[in-house]
Amino acid sequence: MRIGEYKEIAKERLRGQWGINVGMIFLNSLLVMAIGRVSEMLNQGFVQGVIALLLNVFIIFAFGFAMYYVALFVVRGGRADIGQLFVVFQQKYYVPMLVINIVSTIVQYLVGLVIFIPVILQGGLAVYFAFVIGSGANSAQLLPLLGTAGFALLFLATFAIFLLVTSIISGLFRFAVYLKFDYPELAPMECIKKAWDMIKDRWGQFILLQLSFIGWYIVGALLLVVGLLWAVAYANTANAAFYDEALKEKAELI
Template identity: 40%
Template sequence: MKIKVSEYRKKARASLEGQWGINAWIIFLSIVIGIVLQEIFGGFFPTGSTQSNIFNFLLQHVLVFAFTYGVYYISLVVVRGGQAKPNLLFAVFQKEYFVPILLINLFNAVVNWLINGIIFLPGFLIGGFNTYVDLLFNGNTAPQQIMPDYTIDLSFAVLTTLLFFVSLFAMTVVMGLFQFAAWTKFDYPKLTVIQSLRYAWFLLKDRIWTYLLLQLSFIGWYILGFIALFFGLLWVIVYVNVSIAEFYEQARIEKGSPMEYFSLG
């Protein structure tokens, strides 16, 4: 049964009836917690140092990430008729969830890094080649003279723009995959991380275009959120998260449980 993008948004609005405010507050709380943790632990090393960058990466991906996935968990609770509660932000810290969701988050970070590295490699190669040509034919030129003068190379600008959109497309799909994997792990704790990822891909693979259209349908809402300053975005994020949770729930209902999938596989 094919459902229109507008139907997912309609279902999300129905699920959020009477709960918009508390969900926006939870999003705000998750952001504040991240900022507070950064302030508490971020002063151990000089700002901008290698140690500081490594520490910030670890802080984000080993601790703060849990609150992002806690927000995802709450979105699924809302979709299923439950009540959003601030204490659910800490759901990931339950023993059965923390390590698997941590691994899902780390895999997500690594995959995004690899995708960007591969997609933007042609741009880096072209930039490096241009510098090499300048050095080759301007051997007596001072280093500061061969540095880019910020004039626009049209072909390079077009390539960079195309690569940006390819990267955005790939990262959006990857985000959906790992978000689905996290929800799968919440629903079926006995599955391994790999099984959760396989089932998430099973849910997403034949409806990627619909998923992308659903994400794109919120562009106007993001613009309105920016116009309404920071606080408007809180409601937009709530709307998006619950709509994507509706998308996951519909796919899971249509395709059956992972137990059925793996028994068939």
């Protein structure tokens, strides 16, 4: 199936329910921001960073995974419902999804650390923590480094590689989450393994599908950022269609 066909499926399934899907993404964002503000109540930088990380790993992730569920539900002909925002907190899902999220977080940090080795050697660990983990160095500390042409080029090249690799990793774990929703009886690591079997020969098409939404994101950002909600709903549904097609083709692997 061509990339355009996944996008056509997404548009067809979203017809008549763009509003509820966009509204759920907006509400999801508000919930995430409200929970995230808990860490901002602390003035100590290190403690604040740790609390923010814990909130992301144990709570906030569930709302992101819920949007995967909504997109898959819509692709299969269902109508999105506000209550689905909390689907991951169900007993049968929460712990296994938490495990998948923790493994994903560890893998992305380790891969990021490896990719950023040249930057770390030149700029120090502070740069890595600032851009990958989100704590450790403020902009005033980084400006002198980023002001040098050599470091700027090195950082841009490294960051481009980082985005490419993390896109691949995110695809793998997105598939694992979809599989857990479809097959609750599967253990988290089984979901990850089977997700790899399903997507390993589809990386190129998956990346091209993500790149095909860049224009939508740019237009959405120009439309006072509100347009991004439509772009995200569209992309999420197209990604769910991509998974659904892969599942049909490789059902024997499950």
